[in-house]
Amino acid sequence: MKRLISFAVALSLLACEKEPNDYVSIEGKVNNGKTDSLVVMGRNFRKTIKVSENGTFKDTMKIKDGFHAISDGSREAYLYLKNGYELEVDIDMEKFPESLSFNGEGSVTNDYLKRKIQFIKDENLANYNQFFELEKEEFDASIASLKAKMDAMLTETKGLDPEVIQMEKDANNKMIIFFQDNYETEHKALIGLKKGDPSPGFSYPDQYGKNVSLEDLKGKFVYIDVWATWCGPCKKEIPFLKEMDEEYKGKNIAFVSLSIDKMENKDKWLKMIEDEDLKGIQLLADNDWNSDFVTSYNIRGIPRFILLDDKGNIINSNAPRPSDPNLKELLNGLAL
Structure with missing residues (x-):
């Protein structure tokens, strides 16, 4: 009898567990500036969120899980959104988009995304020729250091969505392979124009x-x-x-x-x-x-x-x- 009662209690507890939403809930506040709306954009998706006079906003949306942009009309930041998230986003308009801070379900993943974007800027990865200009030994060391930093950022972040972990692993590996596969060709093309050489004219x-x-x-x-x-x-x-x-x-x-x-x-x-x-x-x-x-x-x-x-x-x-x-x-x- 006691076993039956215990089993019944366990079932009742399970039944009371909150089922995840099949939509994203997003809310927050805009500080140090005024805007009457924010726009969330994704692949084949766009939604305008009203911002009240006191700067608060709240809305729900059903999306395709993945990366999205949030914009005030002239600037934008990036979010990872997933149906079931209940994400709180605070924005300081004087420092947008770097100022975004997160709480609630989905905050861990979006904090990671924010750090990764800042890492890309700090390392100036858009200027990939900075690596191809290096001699082989220094190139290998720089790429190894880059990989170690990205791997550490990923493994040290606890609570990331499993699909994000896999996406990041794949993206990081593709970046490293890109550098390694293209080094010889790009290096030969670049070393023809070195510091001190006469520039081609126009x-x-x-x-x-x-x-x-x-x-x-x-x-x-x-x-x-x-x-x-x-x-x-x-x-x-x-x-x-x-x-x-x-x-x-x-x-x-x-x-x-x-x-x-x-x-x-x-x-x-x-x-x-x-x-x-x-x-x-x-x-x-x-x-x-x-x-x-x-x-x-x-x-x-x-x-x-x-x-x-x-x-x-x-x-x-x-x-x-x-x-x-x-x-x-x-x-x-x-x-x-």
Whole structure:
């Protein structure tokens, strides 16, 4: 009889366990700023969440588990959302998107995602040529160190969703394999253009149709931004590049923005120059990715930044981005 009673009690306890929701519940508060809505976006998914006057928001949504973006309309951060999550998100608009903090079901995974994104920025992994430029011994050590850091970040985070663990393992392995498989080819292409070598030249029209060449800029240091109107990361650098142009006005340096938009998109390029009030020297390459200057530097991803001295020699063929504080440190060390 006692066994039956115990069994019945166990069943009743199990029956009272909360079943996971088949939707995501997301709520939180917006601090230090005002916005009337936030937008959550995923693959074939978009939902606008109303933000009250006191900054709070709350909503539910049924989604396909995976990575999503949350945006205030001009900036965005990334979330991992899974049906069943009851996620609390606090946002400081003065430091968005870095300011996101999480509580509730799903917070562990999203804290990890936030740290991983910051790690990618801190390691400047978008600039993968920094690894390919290294000699083999230093390259191997750098890649081993990178792998160890990513593995440690993953194993030290307790409570991650199993599917996220597997996705991260796969993504980390693919990154390491990419570096290892492409080292020989990329290294050979890059070492042809070393610090101190004369830079390949260019001569391309500006927005007024006047050709500007590298030879025309001899006597000035030159900071070149290779970009395109369709490139999101390129456009994110525009405000920082404009700040640099203003800060170093009157100094012996020219800021050159070299677009690799296709010729049939010339009007889009001209319109962006006008709409964004782009500064510096604006040039349009003659043959997009296949333009001589672009192929000479083996440019396969943009934005790409190049810094030359006043004699036209290479200081850094993969210079820091305008948003990177290291650029000002580098420029301030030159005799501008």
